[in-house]
Amino acid sequence: MNLDFEPERFRRLLSQASEQVLSLYASLPRRRVTHASSPRAVAEPFAGSLPETGMEPETVLRDFIPAIFEHSTLNISPRFFAYIMSGGSQVGILADLLCAGLNVNSAKWHLASAAAEVERTTVRWLGEFIGYRSGAGGALVSGGSEANLYCLRVARDVQAPGVREHGLAGGRALTLYASTETHSCVTKSVEMLGLGSKHLRRVPVGADFRVDVARLEQEVRRDVEAGLTPFCIIGNAGTVNSGAVDDLVALADVAERHGLWFHVDGAYGAAAARVDGARELFRGLERADSVALDPHKWMQVPFEAGCALVRDWDSLRHAFTYSAAYLRARSDNEERWDWMGHTFQLSRAFRALKVWMQLQVYGSRKLQAVIADNLQLMRQLGDEVDAARDFERLAPVTLSILCFRYVPATGRTWDEASLDRLNARLLEECERRGQFFITGTSLGGRTVLRACLVNHRTTQAETRGLLAHLRALGEELVASWERVA
Structure with missing residues (x-):
């Protein structure tokens, strides 16, 4: 039974879906970043029984996609x-449409010869984009977690060649x-590779x-x-x-002295390795035996796109490489x-x-300019935090992540526990309001507001x-806090 639509109807369906995407992008300036619905409300439209007869695609697009x-x-x-998480790109939307339309399996050359050659070129270009060694191998994977897993699998097999056959026992x-x-994800990879998480040495930081680095070499x-x-x-x-x-550079030296594989997790930052204002941070990357990279982060490619x-x-x-008779052509x-x-x-x-x-469409210079702009915006925001009486920066703004916290500029003295609770509430309230979305983390045992920028659409209007x-949310929370107190 042929499942295809008549060409004219398919054209109308593509147009209907395209209009929904166009409407989404046109409404971005006024849309909430986060939604305020309960889990039950989100699940309700999709919780029906398995359809036996189905419904018209026009109806599915009209009734379900807006939800x-x-x-x-x-x-x-x-x-x-x-x-x-990047904002993706409209070029990526076009590419995903074309990819789904073609529906090739890129694993084998005679099933997808053009796809195979495009990927070979893409791997080479990504290596050049970050200044990695020429002649490197690689593969496109789902994201940074899988890229790290792939690289550590290769490292294990090269450094301990008998493991594939005999295992670790x-x-x-x-x-x-x-x-x-x-x-x-590194811990997950270590466990999946059978190495045992207790054999992953977690070395302190400064x-x-x-x-x-000195402590790491002592551990080795x-x-x-x-x-x-x-x-x-x-x-x-x-x-x-x-x-x-x-x-x-120091890590590469340690690895070289001891004959170890040197892997770099550059899922987030490696894309900045050839960008002015960040280039010096990545000296030594070219000496790595493997690098995990995520084009779906700073290179603005839609999910999923990682590279090992x-x-x-x-x-x-x-x-x-394995051999199976049914796969040979x-x-x-x-x-x-x-x-x-x-x-x-x-x-x-x-x-x-x-x-x-x-x-192909943007070229490396334009994509690197996006990264440079993100770096500048977040470093400027870090300067504004430093100049403010009611915010405190808690880590260097090395790339485009700013770690800080709200410290009310009132006559009252706030202890660390109270500041942790206040900033945790600030994160919750920010997400609930939906106008902006940031997340938090913990640094030195303190609750931290963490803002990260890897988005080509963001300007100084949004950072400020x-x-x-x-600040406005913090002042509201402090006022209600003091009324309760």
Whole structure:
């Protein structure tokens, strides 16, 4: 049974969907960033029984899509300062439409030859974009978590080549090293790879939230003396808490001295590695054996688009090449590039198209200009916080993350516990109002307001508006606090 629509009807459906997207973007300036609905209210329109006969697509678009738009947090908004989530791009929307229309499986060359070649080029371009080593291998994946997993899988297999066949049981434990500020996906990766989270050494950081390199090397030496097998050092090129960038040159030196794999988690920050005003922070990145990068962050590509870059293609093939009779094709030869031999998946979307189109349409200079603008805006906001009587900055503004807190400029003295409760309430109230959205974190045991900017739509009007909005909410909360007291 053919499920296709008649061409004219399909054209009208595409037009109806396009109008909904156009309306969403046209209304961004006045839309809430967060929604105020309860979980029950959000679930209610979608909680029906499994349809047996279905309904007209025009009806689905009319009755359900507006509810999905209404009940979604809009990271595409210029007033979104939460997590590390870009606003995406309209080029990416076009690419995703084209990709879905083609519906190819990019895992095997003879199923998607153009997709295979586009991805090869895209991997090369991404390496060039961040100034990574020439001739590097890599693959497009879902995001930073998967990119880190891929890179650590390659590191494990290169540094301990017998593990693929014999596993880890009975052998000397493999250890790896990362700062206490390292993303939680690294712990997940370590557990998924069978290394055991207790063998991930979490090294303290200094006042600037960069890893203590001397302490890290002490940990490596201690493990060698204990009969363990160190195999990997992980550096951060932009932590999620504060945006700190580790001393990558020093970490590369330690890795080289001890014969260890050097991996850099650059999911957030690596895209800034060739941007004026940030370039010096990333010295040593080119020496990494692998790098995790997220084009769906600072490069403004819509979700999902991550990239695992490794020092050479042979390392990637060593980790992921398998043979199965049913996958071999008569047309296979060495010139035909099969991604199934370089990745875990045997079914892969044409994820590279939107990254390739983003770079084709905007070019590296314009995308780097977006990053430079974000850096400048957040550093200016940091200066405004420093100049304010009622805000306090709690970490350096290394990239585009500002960690600060509201400290009421009243005659009353606020203790740390009260300030923590006040700032936690401020975060809740900001999300409830929906005009701006930021998230929080904890630094040095203190509750912190954390604003992150990776959005090409945001201007100084929004950054200054955010500070004014938080000040107004803070004053409201203090007034109600004092009435209760």
